[in-house]
Amino acid sequence: MADMTAKKAPGFLKNSVIYQINLRAFTPGGTLKSAEEMLPHIASLGVDLVYLCPIFLADDDPREEFWSERQRQSGFGNPQNMYRMKDYYSIDPEYGTDDDLKSFVRTAHDNNLRVLLDLVYYHCGPTAVFIDEHPDFVVRDENGAVKNGLWHFPELNFKSPALREYLWRNMEYFVREFDVDGYRCDVSNAVPLDFWEEGRRRIDALKPGIVMLAESFGGSELEQRAAFDMQYCSIPHIACAVLAGEKPASELRREHESQAVGGLTGARFIRSTDNHDISNDEYECRTEKLHSAGVEAALAFCFLIDGIPFLYNGQEIADSRRHSIFSNRFHGGGYIGIDWSNAATPRGKHRMAFIRRMIELRRRIPALTEGETVWMDSPFPEAVLTFRREGEGESVVVAVNLGPEARTIPLAGRHVIDSEGGAGWCDGSAELPPFSCLVLRG
Incomplete structure (x- = not known):
């Protein structure tokens, strides 16, 4: 391929932090109005982009053969899966x-x-509003029956020019009529790349600075050639396993280095430890619930490595309650979501201060948003990650201890910019308490 460089992203993106809102779990009201009241709080953290889980009309077909496995297993009996659309x-x-x-x-x-x-x-959903009028909008088998793909949902037929036009206009509609600033695209690599590229071209023409986030993982970086500005990576699952003692910290380095293999130069990735899928599927082993002592160390890695930090729904107050994408105020026996009273606890206050400090640090030190990542060999690869962020005339060293034991590492002659102990001078070696990080210049 001739052009192996990622498209130029909007200038603000490299300094940005994303916050995901799952409306069903975000407030007891579960509505856009109740979430709107919380926007000043989100902004006060230093966040720049808010990403809403799907708010379009969900299919309410009660036939469970058209429900996903986890929808049935949730036990809430809610036919309206927010990721099964009836009307876009x-x-x-x-x-x-x-x-x-x-x-x-x-x-x-x-x-x-x-x-x-x-x-x-x-x-889409089995009773999507367009299926009867436009039978070619969904994939069909040799007998003309609707073909269900993953999760038992009808697959959209991207061989249909009319379906493509319908969806391109949908992308344009919410930019033009609602002034939204971009999209996160679910299972983006299951949709033809040329569809996304044309859609991106059209919304770029409507509004400068549009942002596109691809929910795709390793091997899909070519999506960033013309369509997307950033994509997912596997850090959340690896970080959970590291904090649980199931994998060495060096696996996070391996994941980071593997992104450069076979991908686009300059490809961008979000960095997170939680999202709506993890909080839904893995509640009993949510990192925030079982490994709370180590979450801030994992978040520090996400904020200090290259990429775009990503916060999930209540993470800033160390919320550890169950969040199901299948429960709402009508199904589930009441509100199941963020316990905002946690913001008044010592742990919640500490987490908010930590998040604000990490965001302020990124804004204050250009190397943390613009610099190249250069890995340094760690004397304790099972627990400690060390790397440099190198910008123009500036070098910052980061050491993150993702283990439950204190570690002493050689980092002589460097000024401590940030740590739990405050600023100082690192003379000869640095003591890393359990689940902690150091940021040093020198």
Whole structure:
């Protein structure tokens, strides 16, 4: 391929932090209006982009043969899976109205926040509004029956020019009518890349600074050639395993280095330890619940390595409650989501201060957002990661201890910029307490 360099992203992106909102778990109200009231809080953290889980009309077909396995296993009996669409052009009344979304976006913009919506284009629901009128919009077998793909949902037929046009106009619609700032695209690599590239071209023409996030992993970096600005990576699952003692910390280095193999030069990745899938599927082993002592060390890695840090729904107050994408105020016996009272606890206060400090550090030290990552060999690869962030005329060393034991590492002659113990001078070696990090210049 001739061009093996990632597309140029909007200039603000390298300094940005993303915050994911799952409306069903974000507030007891579960609506855009109630979430809008929380936007000043999110902005106060230093966050720049808010990403909403799907808010479009979900399919309410009660036939369980068209439900995903985890939807059935959730036990909530809710037919409306937020990732199974009925109408891509309508806001689900569960969350509010068109005017509510417009107000949410306006308030976000007033708080210097950009808003990303979640597009689910690989599949739709079995009673999607267009299936009868446009039978070619879904994949069909040799007998003309609708073909269900992953999760028992009908696959959309991207061989249909009319289906493509319908979805491109959908992308344009929410930019033009609601002033949204971009999209997170569900299972993006299950959708033809040329579809995303044309969609990106069209929304770029409507609004400068559009952002596109691909939910795809290793081997899909070519999506960033023209369509996407950034994509997922496997850090959340690896970080969970490291904190549980199931994998060495060096696995995070291996994951980072593997991203450069066979991908685009300059490809960008989000860095996170949690998201709606992890909090839904792995509640009993959520990192925040079982390994709370180590979460901040893992978050420090995400904020200090290259990439775009990503916070999930209540992570800033160390929330560890169950979040199911299948429960809401109508199914599940009441609100199941963030316990905001945790913000008043010592642990919640400490986490908020930590998040604000990490974001401020990134803004204050250009090497942390613009510099190259250069790995340093760690004397304790099973627990400690060490690397440099090298910018123009500036070099910053980061050491992160992801283990439960204190470690002493050689880092002579460096000024301590940030640590739990405050600033100082590192003379000869540095003591890393359990689950801690050091940021040093020199």
